[in-house]
Amino acid sequence: MSKDIKIKCGLTINLKGAAENIVKKAALPKSISLNPADFHLITPKMAVKIGDHVNAGDVVFYSKKNQEVKFCSPVSGNVKDIVRGEKRKIIEIIIDVDSFQKSKKFKTYKFENFKREDIITSLLESGCWPFINQRPYDIIANPSDTPKSIFISTFNTAPISADIQIILDDQKNEFTTGIKVLRKLTDGELNICVEKDNQTFINEINDVVIHNVSGPHPSGNVGVQIHHIDPINNGEKVWTVNPEDVAIIGRLFLTGNYTPLRTISVSGPPVKYPQYYKTIAGSKLSEIINDSVVNDDLLRFINGDVLTGKTVGKDSYLGFYNNSFSVLREGNHHKLFGWVPFINNKVPSIYKTSFSWLFPNKKYDLDTNMNGEERAFVVTGEMEKVFPMDILPMQLLKECMIGDIEKMENLGIYEVAPEDFSLIDYSSSSKIEAQFIIRKGLDLMISEVG
Amino acid sequence: MNIRNILDNLKKPFNKGEKWEKFAPAFNAFDTFLFVPNHTTKHGAHVRDAVDLKRTMITVIIALLPALFYGIFNTGFQYYSQLGTDYNTMDIIVHGSMKILPMIAVSYIVGLTIEFAFAVYRGHEINEGYLVTGLLIPMIMPVDIPLWMVGLSVAFAVFIGKEAFGGTGMNILNPALTARAFAFFAYPTYMSGNQVWVSEASNIDGVSGETILGMLASGSNSIPYEPMQMFIGSIPGSIAETSTLMVIVGALILVYTGVGSWRIMVGSVIGAAVTGLLFNLWGANELMSFNWINHLMVGGFAFGVVFMATDPVSAAQTVKGKWIYGILVGLFCILIRVFNPAYPEGVMLAILLMNVFAPTIDHYVVEANVNRRIKRSLKTVKTA
Numbered sequence: 001m002s003k004d005i006k007i008k009c010g011l012t013i014n015l016k017g018a019a020e021n022i023v024k025k026a027a028l029p030k031s032i033s034l035n036p037a038d039f040h041l042i043t044p045k046m047a048v049k050i051g052d053h054v055n056a057g058d059v060v061f062y063s064k065k066n067q068e069v070k071f072c073s074p075v076s077g078n079v080k081d082i083v084r085g086e087k088r089k090i091i092e093i094i095i096d097v098d099s100f101q102k103s104k105k106f107k108t109y110k111f112e113n114f115k116r117e118d119i120i121t122s123l124l125e126s127g128c129w130p131f132i133n134q135r136p137y138d139i140i141a142n143p144s145d146t147p148k149s150i151f152i153s154t155f156n157t158a159p160i161s162a163d164i165q166i167i168l169d170d171q172k173n174e175f176t177t178g179i180k181v182l183r184k185l186t187d188g189e190l191n192i193c194v195e196k197d198n199q200t201f202i203n204e205i206n207d208v209v210i211h212n213v214s215g216p217h218p219s220g221n222v223g224v225q226i227h228h229i230d231p232i233n234n235g236e237k238v239w240t241v242n243p244e245d246v247a248i249i250g251r252l253f254l255t256g257n258y259t260p261l262r263t264i265s266v267s268g269p270p271v272k273y274p275q276y277y278k279t280i281a282g283s284k285l286s287e288i289i290n291d292s293v294v295n296d297d298l299l300r301f302i303n304g305d306v307l308t309g310k311t312v313g314k315d316s317y318l319g320f321y322n323n324s325f326s327v328l329r330e331g332n333h334h335k336l337f338g339w340v341p342f343i344n345n346k347v348p349s350i351y352k353t354s355f356s357w358l359f360p361n362k363k364y365d366l367d368t369n370m371n372g373e374e375r376a377f378v379v380t381g382e383m384e385k386v387f388p389m390d391i392l393p394m395q396l397l398k399e400c401m402i403g404d405i406e407k408m409e410n411l412g413i414y415e416v417a418p419e420d421f422s423l424i425d426y427s428s429s430s431k432i433e434a435q436f437i438i439r440k441g442l443d444l445m446i447s448e449v450g
Numbered sequence: 451m452n453i454r455n456i457l458d459n460l461k462k463p464f465n466k467g468e469k470w471e472k473f474a475p476a477f478n479a480f481d482t483f484l485f486v487p488n489h490t491t492k493h494g495a496h497v498r499d500a501v502d503l504k505r506t507m508i509t510v511i512i513a514l515l516p517a518l519f520y521g522i523f524n525t526g527f528q529y530y531s532q533l534g535t536d537y538n539t540m541d542i543i544v545h546g547s548m549k550i551l552p553m554i555a556v557s558y559i560v561g562l563t564i565e566f567a568f569a570v571y572r573g574h575e576i577n578e579g580y581l582v583t584g585l586l587i588p589m590i591m592p593v594d595i596p597l598w599m600v601g602l603s604v605a606f607a608v609f610i611g612k613e614a615f616g617g618t619g620m621n622i623l624n625p626a627l628t629a630r631a632f633a634f635f636a637y638p639t640y641m642s643g644n645q646v647w648v649s650e651a652s653n654i655d656g657v658s659g660e661t662i663l664g665m666l667a668s669g670s671n672s673i674p675y676e677p678m679q680m681f682i683g684s685i686p687g688s689i690a691e692t693s694t695l696m697v698i699v700g701a702l703i704l705v706y707t708g709v710g711s712w713r714i715m716v717g718s719v720i721g722a723a724v725t726g727l728l729f730n731l732w733g734a735n736e737l738m739s740f741n742w743i744n745h746l747m748v749g750g751f752a753f754g755v756v757f758m759a760t761d762p763v764s765a766a767q768t769v770k771g772k773w774i775y776g777i778l779v780g781l782f783c784i785l786i787r788v789f790n791p792a793y794p795e796g797v798m799l800a801i802l803l804m805n806v807f808a809p810t811i812d813h814y815v816v817e818a819n820v821n822r823r824i825k826r827s828l829k830t831v832k833t834a
Contacts, residue, residue: 013497159497233827300496307495328497331490334454338486339504341512341707347500351708353509354500368490372502373482375577376619379506380767381711392768392819410820418494425495429506435494 007215009388019265022275032282033317057104057258072127131245136414149188157220158305162265171247178250268327307422331369386423400441475569479576513700521690522546529649553588577618586626589690592646603629647686663794691753717776718755725784754797768815
């Protein structure tokens with residue numbers, strides 16, 4: 001079964017330095033890190049102390065609110081450090097990696113006969129549960145909920161993001177197994193969104209609904225796809241899983257091991273050799289990518305893509321969910337009369353106030369300059385151009401700023417995630433921080449409505 | 451030493467904790483005018499569009515320039531052509547410039563002074579909206595209005611029309627039209643009648659400067675102008691609104707760059723054309739039987755719908771709302787022209803009226819969106 005969805009509004013930003021189709025196998029990292037900040041609103045309760053030895057799949061910390069949700073070590077090794085910040089908040093758990101890897105075995109044999117509860121228990125025990133996210137709120141799903149459907153988007157449309165097909169290339173069996181496992185979690189549909197006119201092994205998977213999606217970014221965002229296929233109403237839950245995480249779940253049920261392998265794209269205009277690296281979640285980045293990144297202090301390193309990623313230091317670790325790592329030049333320079341229209345064509349725009357629209361295939365070398373200063377909301381109609389949902393983005397943002405819960409609910413807060421507003425961040429002429437505002441709005445909803 | 455270093459040195463006393471910290475917004479306004487700041491992204495998307503408010507506002511000013519230049523020309527042309535003496539193009543331009551440039555200077559000096567004062571008082575950066583407002587105000591005034599009246603109208607518009615509501619982005623009425631409406635009701639003898647539309651008409655006997663709409667309102671049906679003149683704009687009227695051609699050039703710039711809302715412009719033209727056509731069929735007075743196409747070309751209609759009705763802050767903000775708002779601006783403009791001989795030109799009042807109703811229009815568009823969502827959720831509950 002397959003259906004067509006066509007997204008009309010949006011913006012595809014062509015950047016230089018997209019990763020080429022070369023997959024390099026990185027050596028086993030010397031250390032890895034688990035960063036509780038990767039899991040939104042999770043307060044960790046530690047299960048290990050400094051010096052403890054853990055196997056891959058051993059619990060490192062629990063969620064304080066719901067101790068069923070476990071976060072496990074991706075490798076075997078010794079807990080080297082638990083970095084704490086203000087008020088003893090746990091910032092990072094660093095594990096020195098053993099040269100010989102040992103894994104905890106989970107009982108996943110003959111999972112075809114498992115009931116829904118058994119699958120959930122296996123996912124929780126093995127540390128795979130955090131891969132299952134829920135909408136509304138864009139947080140880790142609650143294992144006691146029953147989702148009305150599950151969505152998996154199998155393509156990225158964000159600028160210089162990772163190509164999922166390259167990532168899944170050697171994990172087809174794992175991915176298909178993962179889908180079989182997830183199929184048992186919902187009585188509703190399991191929806192897989194694929195890029196239209198790109199026939200792959202995914203189109204052959206049975207017992208799922210395949211949607212052919214086309215259009216500019218954000219057509220690859222799972223939230224946009226949910227909105228057009230099976231929108232979330234008040235009180236409903238939809239679960240989403242990243243495609244590469246489906247493969248990790250599949251591997252768990254095929255082998256009984258928790259092995260969160262990651263194929264990450266390293267991309268960005270300043271990157272010398274933009275390509276893919278095969279490594280493990282939480283790896284130390286500098287160990288892997290030293291050869292491909294130009295050595296320069298004025299660079300910004302981003303865990304994730306350039307629209308939604310998190311700024312990290314050069315010596316930091318790969319995030320739990322990331323399949324891409326981006327590098328940009330810092331834009332902390334002044335531009336003389338940079339606001340004059342029609343003279344600077346170096347930045348693509350939703351407005352035709354530069355000639356950049358004449359070159360639709362040109363690739364740009366953007367830096368992190370704001371290209372202006374924050375101003376009051378003035379121009380209307382620009383957000384709707386990059387927001388392909390039947391939701392009024394400006395009105396919703398304003399209610400989030402005020403914190404009017406009833407109006408936020410009416411205007412569709414349950415259907416959106418910060419990433420859906422990333423293009424509004426990009427294109428706002430008043431330089432509004434839309435993702436930040438929406439995240440705060442969602443957090444308010446969680447604390448007030450739950 | 452380059453300009454950047456000089457600016458950075460000058461800026462030191464304005465930095466946080468220094469003695470002139472309070473006046474930082476004023477200094478920053480000059481600084482950011484010269485240089486796009488070196489700010490980098492902190493939250494959210496790491497890369498940003500080239501567009502900012504300065505660029506959108508400057509684009510509007512570029513779109514206004516053809517009408518402004520034609521306005522300067524027409525001011526001189528109307529004066530000399532009615533005077534009957536010999537003249538050349540240079541005379542026309544000099545006369546027009548002498549009349550109009552001081553008005554623009556007064557408008558910017560008074561308006562920006564108040565804007566700067568409020569920015570310093572409130573401690574926020576100066577918004578660029580006044581760059582457009584300050585140019586619009588002289589462009590929609592009669593040419594002989596005294597400079598102090600321009601200054602007073604500007605002050606009223608910025609104080610009462612804008613800052614009283616919280617500043618840029620918060621105002622309900624279009625500030626430029628607020629200025630014009632203030633002058634219109636406070637000093638009616640300078641703002642309407644037969645003697646104000648051509649430079650010095652009240653001082654020199656031979657010059658009469660009635661507008662076409664004024665003639666029609668007084669019951670005259672012999673219009674001494676051809677439709678082509680109405681289109682080109684060589685007719686008496688407020689400074690820069692007479693040339694429909696130049697306004698169309700501006701409209702094309704706004705629509706092409708995406709800065710102005712084409713929905714409002716098209717909506718207004720549809721609204722006015724349909725209303726005009728219906729009145730043509732009725733034809734009970736001179737204004738009713740005035741050809742609907744000419745209705746679109748005379749008076750400030752074209753200028754109003756392209757540059758004033760599209761002001762994003764005071765117009766409707768939703769996509770559907772913009773259509774409704776535009777159509778109603780057009781409709782009310784012709785209605786006021788036809789039914790109220792005291793106001794031969796209706797576009798100013800039509801836009802101000804719709805400014806007031808824009809939030810109501812948006813309210814119903816938003817409610818429709820909310821109701822769609824509620825309906826959808828009820829449907830799923832039933833089927834579940």
